Amino acid sequence: MASEKERATPSRKSKASKSKDSILKQKSPAEFFSENKNIAGFDNPGKSLYTTVRELVENALDSAESIAKLPVIEVTIEEISKSKFNSMIGLLDRERLDEELYGDYETEKAREKRLAKEAREQEKQAKAAAAGKKVKDSNAVKLGKGRGEALFYKVTCKDNGRGMPNDDIPNMLGRVLSGTKYGLKQTRGKFGLGAKMALIWSKMSTGLPIDIWSATRGQSFISYCRLDINIHKNVPNVHIHEKRSNEEGWHGAEIQVTIEGNWTTYRSKIINYMRQMAVITPYAQFLFRFVAATPDKNISIRFARRTNVMPPAPAETKYHPSAVDLLLIKRLIAETLKQNLLQFLQHEFTSISKFYAERLIGEMGPEFTPKMPVKSLTAQQLVRIHQLFRQAKFGEPTGECLSPAGEYNLRLGIMKELHPDMVATYQGSVQVFEGHPFLVEAGLSLGGRDVKPGLNIFRFANRIPLLFEQGGDVVTRTATKRINWNSYKINQVQDKIGVFVSIVSTKIPFKGTGKEYIGDDIKEIASAVKSAIQQCCIQLKSKIVRQQQAHDRQQRKRNLSKYIPDVSRAIYGVLMEMADGQKSKKVKYDDDADDLLKKVALHQITESTFIQKLGQHVEQVDAEMALEYATQSGMVDTAREPIYLRTLESDYKFALELHNPVCVMKLFSDF
Numbered sequence: 001m002a003s004e005k006e007r008a009t010p011s012r013k014s015k016a017s018k019s020k021d022s023i024l025k026q027k028s029p030a031e032f033f034s035e036n037k038n039i040a041g042f043d044n045p046g047k048s049l050y051t052t053v054r055e056l057v058e059n060a061l062d063s064a065e066s067i068a069k070l071p072v073i074e075v076t077i078e079e080i081s082k083s084k085f086n087s088m089i090g091l092l093d094r095e096r097l098d099e100e101l102y103g104d105y106e107t108e109k110a111r112e113k114r115l116a117k118e119a120r121e122q123e124k125q126a127k128a129a130a131a132g133k134k135v136k137d138s139n140a141v142k143l144g145k146g147r148g149e150a151l152f153y154k155v156t157c158k159d160n161g162r163g164m165p166n167d168d169i170p171n172m173l174g175r176v177l178s179g180t181k182y183g184l185k186q187t188r189g190k191f192g193l194g195a196k197m198a199l200i201w202s203k204m205s206t207g208l209p210i211d212i213w214s215a216t217r218g219q220s221f222i223s224y225c226r227l228d229i230n231i232h233k234n235v236p237n238v239h240i241h242e243k244r245s246n247e248e249g250w251h252g253a254e255i256q257v258t259i260e261g262n263w264t265t266y267r268s269k270i271i272n273y274m275r276q277m278a279v280i281t282p283y284a285q286f287l288f289r290f291v292a293a294t295p296d297k298n299i300s301i302r303f304a305r306r307t308n309v310m311p312p313a314p315a316e317t318k319y320h321p322s323a324v325d326l327l328l329i330k331r332l333i334a335e336t337l338k339q340n341l342l343q344f345l346q347h348e349f350t351s352i353s354k355f356y357a358e359r360l361i362g363e364m365g366p367e368f369t370p371k372m373p374v375k376s377l378t379a380q381q382l383v384r385i386h387q388l389f390r391q392a393k394f395g396e397p398t399g400e401c402l403s404p405a406g407e408y409n410l411r412l413g414i415m416k417e418l419h420p421d422m423v424a425t426y427q428g429s430v431q432v433f434e435g436h437p438f439l440v441e442a443g444l445s446l447g448g449r450d451v452k453p454g455l456n457i458f459r460f461a462n463r464i465p466l467l468f469e470q471g472g473d474v475v476t477r478t479a480t481k482r483i484n485w486n487s488y489k490i491n492q493v494q495d496k497i498g499v500f501v502s503i504v505s506t507k508i509p510f511k512g513t514g515k516e517y518i519g520d521d522i523k524e525i526a527s528a529v530k531s532a533i534q535q536c537c538i539q540l541k542s543k544i545v546r547q548q549q550a551h552d553r554q555q556r557k558r559n560l561s562k563y564i565p566d567v568s569r570a571i572y573g574v575l576m577e578m579a580d581g582q583k584s585k586k587v588k589y590d591d592d593a594d595d596l597l598k599k600v601a602l603h604q605i606t607e608s609t610f611i612q613k614l615g616q617h618v619e620q621v622d623a624e625m626a627l628e629y630a631t632q633s634g635m636v637d638t639a640r641e642p643i644y645l646r647t648l649e650s651d652y653k654f655a656l657e658l659h660n661p662v663c664v665m666k667l668f669s670d671f
């Protein structure tokens with residue numbers, strides 16, 4: 001137990017720890033994100049490789065689209081062997097001296113055990129392969145128990161976009177939370193963080209700087225910049241910044257970063273990401289290459305452009321009064337060029353006309369006037385404006401600033417990447433949550449290449465594919481829990497269903513900074529997603545029903561046709577017997593039958609006559625059923641179109657119908 005004296009005078013140790021606890025420290029944003037890199041999607045080396053590719057590709061697309069240029073994007077991931085990496089950083093390779101020191105060290109016994117296990121595994125796989133079963137990667141057997149060697153990759157992304165102004169490059173890519181996408185606009189990037197996180201990760205894992213080549217349109221030189229980041233100060237640390245010749249008049253950006261990664265574990269995610277990006281961006285051309293340390297593992301995939309129709313660039317918009325808080329009002333006032341309160345309200349927000357601004361000012365109280373200088377508003381007056389913004393009614397934002405992919409692009413993307421048997425698309429109307437306009441587009445496909453039975457969900461937000469955290473996402477939850485697939489004649493378990501939902505907005509309510517998923521808690525978004533999927537279901541249902549009926553008809557026709565030879569033979573046999581009976585005058589028939597039997601006896605009617613007549617009858621019944629169905633389902637109305645043919649001889653008058661199983665052509669003359 002501590003004595004009275006000890007309690008009164010704390011020990012030196014507790015004094016030291018107390019003083020350490022109470023030291024006030026600041027962290028730069030770069031420091032914060034380097035310590036919490038998982039919140040930006042850099043959880044582990046594999047995920048970091050994926051996120052690096054993603055951030056660079058999304059910047060490249062934003063950049064090309066911002067100058068209305070059809071994007072051409074090349075992504076290369078080059079595997080860097082340990083000795084190549086060492087030579088890049090000027091480190092000599094060194095032989096191991098004390099093997100037992102290493103995590104992957106194995107005793108002779110452990111080695112024997114592992115080799116035996118590997119042999120067993122290989123045998124099992126050979127058997128499975130012989131039986132035609134799917135074979136797992138033979139590397140599945142884990143070697144050693146250490147963390148293993150780090151794997152390094154050089155990631156390069158080249159685009160044909162707007163490029164970066166020479167002097168802005170260091171800040172754009174070497175200062176966390178700096179960017180050009182902070183305005184109120186539908187963009188893929190938002191935080192001013194992604195490219196810098198790739199740089200921070202390269203600094204943490206390889207210590208190598210980032211290389212940038214960039215040229216803006218019409219610029220006579222290419223800026224080349226090599227930089228890293230001073231994490232503590234959050235400022236760029238420029239190694240080289242120079243202008244190089246640009247004889248070919250190139251514009252765009254090429255960014256190269258060397259990081260630790262793991263291609264094996266994230267390979268399918270990265271390729272999937274590129275594939276989904278090709279679905280939602282069919283007007284872009286992507287070339288993806290993986291350059292392995294051994295050339296036989298190289299991969300090169302070209303996602304070709306399928307259309308030149310690019311959605312219009314999203315426009316910058318103003319805030320809706322219900323989407324602002326006090327801080328934002330203060331910032332807008334500090335930035336506005338408008339002089340008085342009336343002009344400020346009318347021009348810095350959407351959905352406030354001059355007349356409405358006057359009414360609002362009248363409502364604020366006697367100390368507010370339309371002509372009062374907006375920069376003179378006191379803190380209390382700002383609170384009053386904010387309160388009124390929250391309580392008053394405003395028209396909804398129009399959503400003209402949004403740029404959805406468009407049903408045409410979505411359908412094209414789905415067709416080109418999945419090759420489904422059926423596809424339906426739908427674009428919802430603009431809706432609003434918390435003052436931000438949003439729009440939901442959906443596509444639904446059945447069947448197709450590389451599609452598993454059941455629901456295959458593809459999610460996009462501001463035209464970015466979302467691949468992680470699927471379970472909590474509003475699209476997944478809606479598709480799995482709120483759609484009654486059976487009622488649309490779709491089998492949720494057996495059919496190969498592709499559900500594509502793309503949400504665009506000036507604010508995507510992502511959960512977390514990793515931009516991985518959209519929560520299920522915003523009811524406006526949840527119900528818009530549900531209705532968009534349902535609209536696609538309705539379209540597919542009518543196609544499915546039509547297909548089913550065509551199939552049933554075909555089946556019926558096939559069944560009937562199958563029996564025609566037997567039936568003909570049987571009837572003919574009976575008639576022959578009857579004809580024989582008639583010859584011997586054993587039986588008497590009426591005139592019609594008499595006539596028929598005579599023809600049979602004279603071989604004017606034979607077995608093949610029945611085959612031919614029954615065949616014709618089945619054809620006719622089938623055509624009539626098809627026409628009847630088409631009339632019922634309204635196909636005739638939609639397909640009917642008058643066409644006018646002029647006769648060669650003007651005195652020729654006719655009125656006739658040409659019948660065909662799929663259409664009827666009625667010719668008449670009214671000259």
Ligand SMILES: Nc1ncnc2c1ncn2[C@@H]1O[C@H](COP(=O)(O)OP(=O)(O)OP(=O)(O)O)[C@@H](O)[C@H]1O
Pocket residue numbers: 055059060063159161162163164172173178179180181188189190191192193194195196252253
């Ligand atoms: N390929 C590129 N072409 C032109 N400008 C680029 C390119 N890549 C980055 N930039 C510029 O650098 C800025 C910072 O990019 P960064 O990836 O760090 O953030 P962001 O894209 O703005 O937002 P987010 O963190 O949400 O991705 C961008 O806003 C853009 O102005």
